[in-house]
Amino acid sequence: MGNLRRREELLKPTERKKPVRGGEMKKGRRKAVRVKRPLEKALNRGEKSTIRLLVNGQEHVLRIGKRPDEVDPSHTLTFTLRETLGLTGTKIGCDHGACGACTVLMDGKAVLSCMILTVEAEGKEITTIEGLRDRESGQLDPLQQAFIDHTAFQCGFCTPGMILSAKALLIEKASPGEQDVKEALSGNYCRCISHYHILDAVMSVIRMGGKTDETSI
Numbered sequence: 001m002g003n004l005r006r007r008e009e010l011l012k013p014t015e016r017k018k019p020v021r022g023g024e025m026k027k028g029r030r031k032a033v034r035v036k037r038p039l040e041k042a043l044n045r046g047e048k049s050t051i052r053l054l055v056n057g058q059e060h061v062l063r064i065g066k067r068p069d070e071v072d073p074s075h076t077l078t079f080t081l082r083e084t085l086g087l088t089g090t091k092i093g094c095d096h097g098a099c100g101a102c103t104v105l106m107d108g109k110a111v112l113s114c115m116i117l118t119v120e121a122e123g124k125e126i127t128t129i130e131g132l133r134d135r136e137s138g139q140l141d142p143l144q145q146a147f148i149d150h151t152a153f154q155c156g157f158c159t160p161g162m163i164l165s166a167k168a169l170l171i172e173k174a175s176p177g178e179q180d181v182k183e184a185l186s187g188n189y190c191r192c193i194s195h196y197h198i199l200d201a202v203m204s205v206i207r208m209g210g211k212t213d214e215t216s217i
């Protein structure tokens with residue numbers, strides 16, 4: 001109970017980010033955002049038979065259809081990442097835009113992939129936890145390393161989403177403060193109550209100017 005209370009202090013309800021239609025995290029009340037879907041219309045009219053996804057720097061051309069290796073227009077981005085592309089680092093918690101476990105980067109911004117249809121992600125650059133390490137050296141991203149160094153997880157289910165939300169913040173802001181971090185992570189829930197360790201891990205990366213603390217490796 002004490003832990004729960006401390007967690008509530010860390011993430012006050014009014015500060016939590018809520019998802020909006022289209023998957024982007026927004027602060028405050030849920031807003032209705034009109035999503036244009038010309039691609040979906042083209043799919044429904046049968047004018048398009050494939051879509052191109054750019055995931056972790058790799059292009060995938062996927063056929064539209066019902067077979068296991070195809071993308072149904074009703075598939076969410078989470079489903080396609082996990083089931084079609086085999087990128088199971090992206091987790092499904094609620095599948096309803098409430099927990100943040102499915103967070104990925106889309107054009108550098110944190111989005112809830114369970115709230116985005118795969119067809120809406122065509123032409124966007126998607127980064128999942130598998131694509132965060134340096135593509136040439138294979139070295140972990142400083143945030144990944146900091147989570148290990150600070151043992152900022154227990155079961156690890158929320159960890160990919162937490163790291164990608166923090167990554168989006170560091171892309172957006174060179175030197176965010178503690179409050180910025182709390183706000184950026186307020187849409188990500190950790191059932192294991194690891195929030196204080198997570199905050200420590202992210203702040204350590206910020207203190208190091210976005211780099212890994214070499215002394216900790």
Ligand code: FES
Pocket residue numbers: 091092093094095096097098099100101102103112113114115
């Ligand atoms: S699985 Fe997407 S927000 Fe919970």
Ligand code: FES
Pocket residue numbers: 152153154155156157158159189190191192193194
């Ligand atoms: S470490 Fe288990 S849910 Fe966060």
